[in-house]
Amino acid sequence: MLKIKNLHASIEGKEILKGINLEINPGEVHAIMGPNGSGKSTLSSVIAGREEYEMTDGEIIFEGEDLNDMDPEVRAHKGVFLSFQYPVEIPGVSVTNFIKTAINANRKAHGKEDMPANEMLKVIREKSEMLEIDRKFLSRSLNEGFSGGEKKRNEIFQMAMLEPKLSILDETDSGLDIDALKIVANGVNKLRTENNAVMLITHYQRLLNYIVPDFVHVLVDGKIVKSGGKELAHELEERGYDWVKEGAV
Amino acid sequence: MELKDKLISSFLAFEEGLDPDSNLDSLRNEAIKDFENLGFPNKKDENWKYTSLNSVLKHDYSVFPKKEDAIEYRDIKKYLIHDIDTYDLVFIDGIFSSHLSQTTHDNIDVCLMSSALNKDKYRPVIDNYYNKIAPKSGLNSLNTAFAREGAYIHIHKNKLTDKPIQIINFATGNESSLLLQPRNLVVVDENSHVQIIERHQSLTDHPVLTNSVTEIFADRRAIVDYYKIQNDNSAASLIDNTYIEQKDESNVSVHTFSFGGKLTRNNLNFYQKGERIDSTMKGVTIIEDKQHVDHNTLVHHIQPNCESHQDYKGIFGDSSTGVFNGKVVVEKEAQKINAYQSNNNILADDKATINSKPQLEIFADDVKCSHGCTIGQLDEEALFYLQSRGIPRKEARGLMMYAFANNVLESVKIPEVKKRINKLIASKLEVDLGFNL
Incomplete structure (x- = not known):
């Protein structure tokens, strides 16, 4: 599904990613772990197509296509979804209207008619119930005045609505208390199929108790220095990042 | 001949056509003299620094439209709020169109300025309110000299209007270019309530200049909600001069929606002559091409314990230009007032311009006055999020x-x-x- 080869990326001339290789297949969950500043969020931003980042070398192949020259919305149409670490507040646009606009923009890109209003309502109801989202919440302005937990839950709600092939969850666990974490993780698990994949970006092992990864990769200074199974996450939790860092030199 | 000279020389002919006994005779004569002295405003005037009338004054406007053009309801329906029941005052080239209008004298007077000016019955109201708060200025005086038609709205004490009132001024293509000077008077007595929608619409590509004067009086505990829809074509310009006097505990709001027209200038002035008054001014401006919209507001806080709220937003595309000049004056006696002003703008193109100027003159010491102004582009992070x-x-x-x-x-x-x-x-x-x- 996703093949990243020798990815180098920089922002304002500063190189952040220094040769990433990663392959994600349908049905898999990959966790990307690493200390602060190692390039985890940069990796997710580059895959989603954030303009400030410049890909200086390598390639990102998604479903056989090179993402490099695609606008962010085109990547979304292909099935890439990024759950933001810091979701943006957009006053004046309600959650419901935002998601309707997004759904129909994606349908349009695939040559489909707008989703009928009653069907839209039905899907919104189903998905919001799954994530235990209050209906009042849906009429509020997007992310405006939301708590950290509400913002993250709202991201997963959008993911549930858009049904992407590849979901990149950037620090989705930060700002969540344990109950909210369980709800979010439960939602992500329910959305998993053998045809989609999840890339979890996280600093801590905690989330991985609830969303169990097939692979764990450790990112240090813009490179993946170690890959392994879920047990690697436990080892990192116990021993910290220093021992892998040493191995990287 | 320059427009100013043409107007002054037209005045004699205009006067001859009027009823010589008209009680406005001396007022008109005085006004034309004032106009002769003051003329049109120019950029040397601090209040007109960012708006030049030169391009709209160059046309050879016809001052007296010759005849009413036949307009059918179906041609103008889209310019009306037609899905609800309203009283309508429709003017075509400055002349009242009875077949397109719906007036009333049932507890409230919604009728023509021309009949109010000429009938004795309305004399006390005209004597009390007509031309009482519009200050002497070139544009106001010009309007006072020539005005003979417009909306006359009088809501009597303790009356609630059952439906909104629409005032619509159409310009047709009968004259190659046309100067219109509607004159509106709105008197809302104690405990009364009225909602008014005003629109100016040109139906021709010929130049049209409208110099409108509206005076609004809100007596004690009166509520007035006024909506101005400005979405005219690119040959039409509007100078809207609106003056509002409020008494104790009255509540007046004016919303101005400026979406089109060659040049639009809104002079909106509130005078708070009482306590516990609430004045609200809101505006949305969205323009493009070479359009120009200027909001010039004044709130004069004269008495204590009052509030004023101003919230203007603008989006400027292409090489359009915007001006916001919001003046708040707080007199020494006007303690414990709360004056809030906000002006936010988005420049959607590199060539677009906005001049935003808050002006606060505060002579009282126990007041809350805030003002904020932003000018910016769209947030890239938010755009990426949506994309x-x-x-x-x-x-x-x-x-x-x-x-x-x-x-x-x-x-x-x-x-x-x-x-x-x-x-x-x-x-x-x-x-x-x-x-x-």
């Missing part, structure tokens, strides 16, 4: 601008007006709305 959900960049921009402008509509009290403005904003921004925000 990452599959919303194309152009639509994402439209959606964000729509959301930016649209929250001014929260205070619009007539749902159909809100809906109409909603749609106008969406179409101006080319946002395809599958929903109503």
Whole structure:
């Protein structure tokens, strides 16, 4: 599904990613772990197509296509979804209207008619119930005045609505208390199929108790220095990042 | 001949056509003299620093339209808020159109200025209120000299108008270029309530200049909600001069929606002559090409314990220009007032310009006055967020601008007006709305 080869990326001339290789297949969950500043969020931003980042070398192949020259919305149409670490507040646009606009923009890109209003309502109801989202919440302005937990839950709600092939969850666990974490993780698990994949970006092992990864990769200074199974996450939790860092030199 | 000279020499002919016994005779004569002395404002005037009338004054305007053009309801329906019942005052080239209008004298007077000026019955109201708060200025004096038609609205004590009133001024293509000078008077007595929608619409590509004067008096505990829809074509210009006097505990709001026209200047002035008064001014401006919109507001806090709220938003595309000049004067006696002013702008193109100038003159020491002004582009992070959900960049921009402008509509009290403005904003921004925000 996703093949990243020798990815180098920089922002304002500063190189952040220094040769990433990663392959994600349908049905898999990959966790990307690493200390602060190692390039985890940069990796997710580059895959989603954030303009400030410049890909200086390598390639990102998604479903056989090179993402490099695609606008962010085109990547979304292909099935890439990024759950933001810091979701943006957009006053004046309600959650419901935002998601309707997004759904129909994606349908349009695939040559489909707008989703009928009653069907839209039905899907919104189903998905919001799954994530235990209050209906009042849906009429509020997007992310405006939301708590950290509400913002993250709202991201997963959008993911549930858009049904992407590849979901990149950037620090989705930060700002969540344990109950909210369980709800979010439960939602992500329910959305998993053998045809989609999840890339979890996280600093801590905690989330991985609830969303169990097939692979764990450790990112240090813009490179993946170690890959392994879920047990690697436990080892990192116990021993910290220093021992892998040493191995990287 | 320059327009000013032409107008002055036309005045004699104009006067001859009027009833010589008209009680406005001396007022008109005085006004034309004032206009002769003051002339049109120019850029040397601090209040007109950013707006030049030169391009609109160069036309050879016809001052007296020759005849009423035949307009059918179906031709103008779209310019009216037609999905609700309203009183309508429709003027075509400055002349009242009885077949398109719906007036009333049932507890309230919604009728013509011309009949109010000429009938004894209305004499006391005219004597008390006509030309009492519009200050002497070139434009006001010009209007006073020539005005003979417009809306006369008088809501009697303790009356609630059962439906909104629409004042619509159409200009047709009968004259090659036309100067219109409507004159409106709105008197709202104690404990009364009225909602008014005003629109100026040119139906021709010929130049039209409207110099309108509206005086509004809100007596104790009166409520006035006034909506100005300015979405005219690119050959039409409007100078709107509106003056509002408020008494104790009255509440007046004016919403100005400026979406089109060659040049639009809104002179909006509130005088708070009482306590516990609330004055609200809101505006949404969305323009493009070489259009120009200037909001010049004044709130004069004269007495204590009052509030004023100003919230103007603007989106300027292409090489359009905007001006916001918001003046708040707080007199020494006006303690414990709360004056809030906000002006936010988005420049959607590199060539667009906005001049924003708050002016606060505060002579009292126990007051809350705040003002804020922003000028910016759209937030790239937010655009990326929308794009990452599959919303194309152009639509994402439209959606964000729509959301930016649209929250001014929260205070619009007539749902159909809100809906109409909603749609106008969406179409101006080319946002395809599958929903109503």
